[in-house]
Amino acid sequence: MRKIEKAWQEYNEVLLRFIHSKVNSSEEAEDILSHVFSKLLMTAKNKDIPENISSWLYRVSRNSIIDYYRIRKNFTELPLHLTDEVEESDILQELEQCLLPMINELPEKYRSTIILSEIKEKKHKEIAAELGASLSATKSRVLRGRKMLHNSFLECCNFEENQKGNISGYEKKTKDSCNYC
Numbered sequence: 001m002r003k004i005e006k007a008w009q010e011y012n013e014v015l016l017r018f019i020h021s022k023v024n025s026s027e028e029a030e031d032i033l034s035h036v037f038s039k040l041l042m043t044a045k046n047k048d049i050p051e052n053i054s055s056w057l058y059r060v061s062r063n064s065i066i067d068y069y070r071i072r073k074n075f076t077e078l079p080l081h082l083t084d085e086v087e088e089s090d091i092l093q094e095l096e097q098c099l100l101p102m103i104n105e106l107p108e109k110y111r112s113t114i115i116l117s118e119i120k121e122k123k124h125k126e127i128a129a130e131l132g133a134s135l136s137a138t139k140s141r142v143l144r145g146r147k148m149l150h151n152s153f154l155e156c157c158n159f160e161e162n163q164k165g166n167i168s169g170y171e172k173k174t175k176d177s178c179n180y181c
Contacts, residue, residue: 004044007053008037015061022065027123030139032064034124038143042150095153095167098178102152110145117142 015036020029039060040053103114116127128138153159156178160169172178 011057019061034139035064036060038146102149110141113141114145
């Protein structure tokens with residue numbers, strides 16, 4: 001955790017400027033930065049802290065910026081050669097069924113923040129204003145809430161990943177391991 005704190009202190013402003021130079025919105029840039037450090041936390045949880053954190057952070061930032069623009073494109077028709085992505089979408093829809101019960105089990109301050117952030121897709125500043133919390137507290141709650149949800153999924157299921165690192169399959173660890181799905 002010390003490495004992550006040091007990385008945050010050392011790179012957060014530089015990465016924010018880098019992201020903001022590629023994304024017009026300050027709020028979107030802050031959300032992307034939050035997502036990048038959230039990924040670092042998840043990676044560190046698995047004891048896989050990258051050797052060269054700087055390169056890793058910039059690579060994840062670039063990929064997150066690409067995802068940001070990819071999500072905003074309007075696709076009218078899905079090409080047939082993307083059937084793997086359709087199957088992935090089906091798996092994610094199944095997992096979404098588990099998500100709301102997991103969110104409802106979070107402590108209130110994380111539950112309300114996650115609902116506003118992930119379900120209602122509000123910006124961190126909007127959430128902070130609505131909940132009467134500081135922006136940094138809101139960002140922290142989003143990160144911690146996501147981590148709690150991640151841990152709930154890991155306690156419940158084993159996941160398979162495809163070559164792209166996306167979920168390609170899952171199964172419950174045991175019949176009684178998950179009260180959500």
